[in-house]
Amino acid sequence: MNENYRMILVDDEDDVRGRILSKINVDSGFEVVGKAGNGYDALELIEKYKPHVVLTDIKMPFINGIELARIVRRDYPTTKVAFISGYNEFDYAHQAIELKVVSYLMKPVTSEEIDIFLKQLKKTLDQEFDFLSKSQLIHQKYNDSIPMLINSYLSSYRFKGALNSNDISHLEQYGVNLENGHYLVGMIGFDINADLNISEETKVFIGSLVEKVFDAFRYQHHFLIPEGVVFILEDPKLSHETDIDAELYEIIQYAQEYRQTTLDIGISKIMHTFNEYPSAYRESEKALRHSKYFNMGQIIYYSDIEEKEYKHILIDESALTEFEYILKYGSKKEIKESIASILNLSSKKESKYILDHQLLIIKLANSLINFASSINVDVS
Template identity: 30%
Template sequence: MYKIIIVDDEPIVREGIRNRISWADHGFECVGVSENGQEALGMIAHFRPDVVMTDIYMPFMDGLELSRHVAEHYPGTKMIILTGYDDFEYAQQAVKLQVTDFILKPITSAELREVLDKLKVQMDEERGHLEHLNRLKQQLNESLPLLKERFLERMATMALNEWEIRSKMAYFQIPLSGPLFVTIATDMDEWPSEDQGTDNELYSFAVYNIIQEIMDKEPDSAVFRYKGNKVITILSGSGEEEIYTLAQERAEEIRASIKRYLSVTVSVGIGTICRELKDIRHSCRASVAALEYRLLIGSDQVVSISDLENRRSKPLYDGAESENSLISAIKTGSPEDVDRSIGRIISELQNASISIEQCYVRVLRTMLAVLQALLEIGCNETELFGKETRLLTELYSFRSLEEIEFWLKDMCGKAMIGVAETRRNISRNQISEAVQFIHHNYDDIELSVKMVSSRIFMSASYFSSLFKAHTGKTFVEYVTGYRMEKAKELLKHSSLKTYEIATKTGYQDAQYFSVLFKKCTGDTPTEYRQKMMVDGA
């Protein structure tokens, strides 16, 4: 829908044009009318119309001056001149101002609709042509760099033959003369959070751009984005020591420059040296693998896969003691002990020279031990951690031991909450069972704390404290109160003697029953019955 504004100093003309045309039927929307060119300028600035239909002769600013201003500031806007002056000079000026149409008044509705339909066809064609040109221009600007990156990524991941590699390198003008090659992989350690108002795509491009600028100093190099947000650099050289030293220097320069200019850290991995272009994929895989070791040695580092593979291995203790301490802390509900146990586990991993896989296995084993303990207690894993929680998926997404430590503390914190809630539910169910037992056996003279607590497999002392916590009353207070309520019902609705009611409510001594009843109600059983009879009458 194209927007149109009508400018005419005659109210009858402008309102007549606006009201006589069904604009939407012709693909237009009349967004406003104005009585002079000066007033129309503000309206044009606000609505940015596609078409301005204006009278040529108006006070303050005439149609030609308005057209001149629109042509200068809004070159894409179409101008239609309406005039009652059949003046060739005006027509010439209108043509010079690239006015779309020049129409003599008076004009009928049919004629105006015809002008609008013709104008819409023209504007549709122009818009389609412009969009097509923009698409071609965009494709032209983007295709070669994109195809070049796609080729480099294919070369870094797939087995291509030597002829294909060399022909494509010549086509894209990639300067890797060799005879030795090595790759450098760069990856952000942590992306800024969304609440900081940052654009990750912008950061990704900035990292790529910095690396490109650094590698511009090396004529025998290539830079491309790899599998999302990683950036791979290929270097070539003539000697192993030379190319390895160069890779170390450029990797350190990349790390330091990104930290300085973007205030974020990256890890940089150096792969193995290879002698064939087709083997660059092996060096690339090695450089990416080197990045994974930041999990153990920390972020903001330059990591060479060769150094890691040659290091001596230190033993890793089985960790059973640390895991048992963690589970015990979760069960006792001690956050301090939980944090301390997790810290010990992370410290053991940091101090041992192990592979990434061994690290993941150890952490996963710890979490499985925690889940097993929760299962034994009766906790619901799904309720605690959510249906979407996938331990392996989450674990393999972490980039440092600090992240794993934070994750373990979060998971174990939820586990503690689950243990406490499960125990509360179990206790609640046990006390509920005890209350039901009391309600069914309140008439038993032998009813006692020991009898009820043994019924729910709980010590008498623990039962007593738990019972009061859940009911707000001691065992004796609750039983006495319940028995007195039953005694009231019998006094009100039966003709049983006091000693009979005492027996039916668990009291062998009728006199003791009467004393208790008066203490609870303020009346003797006889007085209470008499009051109920009066109230009933």
């Protein structure tokens, strides 16, 4: 700051104010613009001069230094307050900390102590002034934070019923163009590693893949969530969600090749206004859940499952009995053939159903546990 910082001295003793004033070097960077003998007069001077610093005694008539600091803290929060006192009491020091007082000087104060105090205070004020006055730096910090702000809004909006005009405006003010078009939402999941750092690195890698693979689309954005990565696409060429099949398989292949990670991807239906975003997110989430529990491949489109009924894969009791018999008495080859036969039956899909393999797996697992128990093998 080119000009001196403005200071007000407050002490109920004239000679003390005079001695302090005489110890303030003209080159210190501070100018005493007012002196007061009590808190009331000090408040009038503060209102008039808007000082950067108030150096005040604690024990004074009318309004003491503690109360003055409390008022300054409330009404003039950018003004720094320093105490000068003849009382080295813990209670005063404790209150000074609570009021964020910048210094606590003990009477009688020396010229050296005043110099050190003012140098430290000037350094603090200079840094604060530089930070607040560098509009270009502040603007850059704002621009750098925009992607995080967008992510924050999109992450919270996914739980809403539908977006309203205010929700859309919040995103558009950050430069996101959300005019009507052809949008879809995707959710990418993978087995979260026990090592959180590895899992988070994998999410960042997947996000980079989304940017790379969908770079030619008119709009693409992604953000990370605990379960994986969510991405949003918009392009006039999108007429059906399966139009991005090739790009999705490219992402899957890259992840497998470079991170040894198997991905599952749930894709929403096409939406024509961004107001439908929360609904589309839920569609992608539901589609992804099907990849975990049903034999439907790594890419699941919500449009493929929304009209279908669930159907459990059941194994005939006679087939299960035969499987258990082969487990006990059959050869290794016969056991493999029996399992393959059962799995082959379960893979015969009916297009109008979503096949649920959970009951089948439970029954097979139960048979294996019973067999292990019969030969005294502890599977716990």
